[in-house]
Amino acid sequence: MRKRSLVPIVYIIFLMLPIYWLVAMSFKTTNEILSGFSLFPQTFTWDNYVTIFTDPSWYLTYVNSILYVSINTVISICVALPAAYAFSRYRFLGDKTLFFWLLTNRMAPAAVFVLPFFQLYSAVGLFDTHIAVALAHCLFNIPLAVWILEGFMSGVPKELDETAYVDGYSFPRFFVTIFLPSIKAGVGVAAFFCFMFSWVELLLAKNLTAVAAKPIAAAMTKTASSAGYELGLLAAAGTLTIIPGAIVVYFVRNYIAKGFALGRV
């Protein structure tokens, strides 16, 4: 038994090594980084973080990312809730085809959509806005949210709906006061996954923005070119992008697997 528990420990150490290296780098001075290999920061410095939090071209990108991710999460959940309810409770013309078609959008390679998205959002005048990125990310987040929510809703017995109608509840009142509270874990998980996939995606986010709505992760590419080879700064920006995910994952820790299984465990 003792020997067996070594396996997850070794695995977690393997997972933490590159993360440790990134965090360690972010606390080193440029001089120390360029002067050679050191396992721990020799001259511990907060300078890289100070640069990021005082330079608007850095910290605004952080705000941009959070903004479009939040808009996307709200839109995705709001439109996915009624749709998931329909899929879990009713049969209607073309329901199976529609459900499958939604899934294909989760599976589509983002590279296919880069150029058409750029043209589409330029044509409707939304290029370089937060809403453009938020809408573009709906392509894969809405299907994901519908699938996850449908999985959770199907776990709620249909008798709940029927009892509420017998008791004289109208549909909206039933949905908000009875049904939503009974699947609140599902809503949390779906929101988490929308947040996460919007947060980690960059190809579309980068190509739909120029200045005004540029995501933090895209700002990182500038250090390599314009400001010389500032690895410490790059590492600090990278470290900051890990934090939101690390915070929100804690709240859904018991449901992560169910979310990844698209609500089907």
Place this chain on the structure above:
Amino acid sequence: MKTQNQRAWFFVLPVLLLVAFNALIPMMTVVNYSVQETFGNNVFFWEGVRWFEELLNSERFHAALGRQFLFTGIILAIEVPLGIAIALAMPRSGPWVPVCLVLMALPMLIPWNVVGAMWNIFALPDIGLLGYFMNTTLGIDYDMTQNPFAAWATIITMDVWHWTSLVVLLSYAGLVSIPDAYYQAAKIDGASNWSVFRYIQLPKMKQVLTIAILLRFMDSFNIYTEVFVMTGGGPGNSTTFLSIDLVKIALGQFDLGPAAAMSLIYFAITLLVSWLFYTLMTKDDAK
């Protein structure tokens, strides 16, 4: 039993409109480009299936497709058994389980280009932990920007680091749903560890494993950002996978016709696997 109700369409309508805006209009643009030639200025000439013919006979496409299948094959061959092994070794319950789950999920929550940048820094030959260890401690000449084998090995290690946890989390969720009574019965029968795995644990994990394998297939088949940041497709063309090649053709060379034809073929492969995924999953739902 679900009730027949056509009014359910109203519930689905917002989703339909939003996804159609995002999926159908761009897809029509792609179809449009795929049968035409342009020299800029919005002047287009009809080309029919020429781009498709050229693409299907081009060495470059075959090479990228081959690399893509090789990469996806290696990824699945490593991540699936490794993920199952780690899930089996995890304790069923205890205070450490949530901590393990959160730590394991962490790599999946990092933006993909940060993952690439992180591994770049990690693999720098002189000052990266991995590069330094390989070059100085082990004495292996390791530099992923020069050596194709090193580039492949680094990208595969990166993907194992990034996504094995997905297989672990899903397998683990399948494992904890097995009632204790099953194990007690197996113990009374004197079943070996292997038969417990083969006849109790594996069948219980079947559905989640199907999902895990197909998600891993799709996502590794569509990999772009991490590889782009780490090697940019190089050295040479050695790590130019399908997505990388596609973006090179579309945005680098601005050859819209060939890029669009490639997109459609790429998408067709994806669609085929999605269909397989859906069929397998709904079959299990029906049981």
